[in-house]
Amino acid sequence: MFKSFIGYHLEAERRKAKYALRAATANTRLLKLLFCVIILLVLWNIPSTAFGIDGLTVVEQRVIAVFCFSTLMWILEAIPAWNTSVAAIVILLFCVSDSGLWCMTGNLPEEQMSQLISYKKILACFADPIIMLFIGGFILAIAATKSGLDVKLARVMLKPFGTKSENVLLGFLLVTGLFSMFLSNTATAAMMLTFLAPVLKSLPANGKGKVCLALAIPIGANIGGIGTPIGTPPNAIALKFLNDPSGLDLNIGFGQWMMIMFPFALLLLFIAWIVLQRLFPFTQKKIELNIEETEEKKLSPWQNWVVYITFMVTILLWMTDKFSGVNSNVVAMLPVGVFSVAGIITRTDLEEINWSVLWMVAGGFALGLALQDTGLAKHLIETIPFNTWSPILMIVGSGLLCYAMANFISHTATANLLVPILAMAGMSAAANLATFGGVSTLLIGVALGSSLAMVLPISTPPNALAHATGLIEQKQMVKVGLIMGIIGLTLGYIMLIFVGKAGIL
Numbered sequence: 001m002f003k004s005f006i007g008y009h010l011e012a013e014r015r016k017a018k019y020a021l022r023a024a025t026a027n028t029r030l031l032k033l034l035f036c037v038i039i040l041l042v043l044w045n046i047p048s049t050a051f052g053i054d055g056l057t058v059v060e061q062r063v064i065a066v067f068c069f070s071t072l073m074w075i076l077e078a079i080p081a082w083n084t085s086v087a088a089i090v091i092l093l094f095c096v097s098d099s100g101l102w103c104m105t106g107n108l109p110e111e112q113m114s115q116l117i118s119y120k121k122i123l124a125c126f127a128d129p130i131i132m133l134f135i136g137g138f139i140l141a142i143a144a145t146k147s148g149l150d151v152k153l154a155r156v157m158l159k160p161f162g163t164k165s166e167n168v169l170l171g172f173l174l175v176t177g178l179f180s181m182f183l184s185n186t187a188t189a190a191m192m193l194t195f196l197a198p199v200l201k202s203l204p205a206n207g208k209g210k211v212c213l214a215l216a217i218p219i220g221a222n223i224g225g226i227g228t229p230i231g232t233p234p235n236a237i238a239l240k241f242l243n244d245p246s247g248l249d250l251n252i253g254f255g256q257w258m259m260i261m262f263p264f265a266l267l268l269l270f271i272a273w274i275v276l277q278r279l280f281p282f283t284q285k286k287i288e289l290n291i292e293e294t295e296e297k298k299l300s301p302w303q304n305w306v307v308y309i310t311f312m313v314t315i316l317l318w319m320t321d322k323f324s325g326v327n328s329n330v331v332a333m334l335p336v337g338v339f340s341v342a343g344i345i346t347r348t349d350l351e352e353i354n355w356s357v358l359w360m361v362a363g364g365f366a367l368g369l370a371l372q373d374t375g376l377a378k379h380l381i382e383t384i385p386f387n388t389w390s391p392i393l394m395i396v397g398s399g400l401l402c403y404a405m406a407n408f409i410s411h412t413a414t415a416n417l418l419v420p421i422l423a424m425a426g427m428s429a430a431a432n433l434a435t436f437g438g439v440s441t442l443l444i445g446v447a448l449g450s451s452l453a454m455v456l457p458i459s460t461p462p463n464a465l466a467h468a469t470g471l472i473e474q475k476q477m478v479k480v481g482l483i484m485g486i487i488g489l490t491l492g493y494i495m496l497i498f499v500g501k502a503g504i505l
Helices: 007-024 026-045 056-076 079-093 118-129 131-145 149-161 165-180 185-202 209-227 233-243 254-279 301-319 333-341 347-351 353-373 377-385 391-406 410-429 432-434 439-451 460-468 474-501
Strands: none
Touching: 007 079, 007 118, 026 056, 056 118, 056 233, 056 377, 056 410, 056 432, 056 439, 079 118, 079 254, 079 353, 079 410, 118 353, 131 149, 131 233, 131 301, 131 333, 131 347, 131 353, 149 185, 149 432, 165 185, 165 377, 185 353, 185 460, 209 254, 209 377, 209 439, 209 474, 233 353, 233 410, 233 439, 254 301, 254 474, 301 333, 301 353, 347 353, 347 377, 377 391, 391 410, 391 439, 391 474, 410 439, 432 439, 432 474, 439 474
16 A cells, blocks of 8 residues: 555554464465475376366366465465465476477477467456456556545535534545455555544543444445455456456446446445444534644645646546446556656656555466366366256355355455456356346355455554554454455345346346
C-alpha cells in the first residue's frame, strides 16, 4: 500500500508486527517449507499410476505436483503468498514450458512435446489484461491521495449523515464500502480508521459504541469490495476465467458486474448497519465529525483538476463499457497515461504500487494456464464425472469451502486455488448448472465467499487493522463475521441464481 495514503502508519505498524511474528517463528516456517518441498518431490517422482488417472503423462504429473505444492505453501504460509506464486511460475517455466531446461523437457516422448506450455504465455501472466485493470485502479488511488480527492470525498459524503450516532455509523459503513469498491480495501480501512480516531476518543470509555464504529470499518471495506471487479483480487480472478475467450467466454463487462453486485453490496451494508446496532447499541446519542484536510499540497491546482476529471471519466467509462465498446482493461490505462504525461504519477509512486498482490494473482493465472494448455484440465474432466455431481452441491459447496479457507488464508490465494479448478468443472457440468444460474453462479459465488470471510483478525488486513485499535475483542469480531457471512452467502446465492437464470450475468 502506497506510503502517501492517509493512515499508512496503521498499515506500517500491522506489517511490522507481522514481520516480527515471522521472525519469531522462523524455525517453524522452515519446517513447513521443507515439508512442502518434500511433497513436491514425492508427487513429481512417484509412478503416474499412483494418481489413479488413466494415461497421465509426465507433463501433467508435474503440473499436479506444482499445483499441490502451491496449495500447501499458500495454506501453511511457509513464505509470503506472492513468493509462492513466483516460485510456481519459475518451476513451470523451467520444467514444463517449451523453453525449459533440456534435462526436463528434452527427453520427453514425442507425443508429450506438444503438451509443453508456451513460455511466452506463462510470462504474459505478469501482464494479463486483468493485471492492467488492477494497475489502473492503483494509479487512480495514488492520484486521489496526492490530490486530496479522497479526503474531500470523505468529508462531503459523511456530512449528510449529521451527528446522530446511528446515522454516523451508517455513514462510515457506506463511505468505507464505496471507497473500497475502487481503492485498496487495506488502504481504505487505514484511511477511515484515521478519520475515526478522534471520534472514538469522544465516546464513553465503557460504551459499546466504540466497538460498533471500529467494526464498521473492516465490515464496510470487506463488503464494499464485492461491488466492482477491482474491489478485491478474487473478483478479478473470477472475471478472468469467466471471460477467457478460450474457455467460458461469457464477456461480462465492468458495468454489467456493477449493475448486479453494487446494489447487492449496498444491501449488505444496510444489513450490517442493523446488525451492529443490535449487537453494540450506542449510549451517546450524538457524535461530532471533524475531518481535516491535509496541509501538504502534493500537486498544483491544474493537476488536481486533471485528477478529478480523469477519475470521473475513468469510472464512467468502466460503468458503460458495454455501451462505449471500450474494454474495461483498456479503460484502466487511461489514468496511467494521463497521470504519467501530466507529471501526477512519478517514478516513486510507481514503486509504491502493491506489486506483491499483482504477482500473486499472476501466479494463479499461470497455474490455470498450465491446467488448460497441458491438457490436464481436459484429462481430469474425462476422468472425474463432474457432470454427474449435484449442481447445488457444486455451487453452494464451493462457496462454503472458499468461505472457510479464506478466513484462515489469503483471499487471493483461496481464489487462485479454487477458481481454475471450478472453471474446469463448470465447463464440464454447464448443462446441469444452468438450472441454478450457470457457471457464473459457481465462480462469482467463490469471489463472494472470499469477500465475506471476515471472522478473525487474520482473515483480512482491514480486520487486523481494526483489531489493532484494541477496541474489539476477537469474540466480537467472530460473532459479527459469522452473522454477516451466513446472511451474505444466503442472499448472495439467491441473487446469483436469479440473475443467472434470467441471463443478466
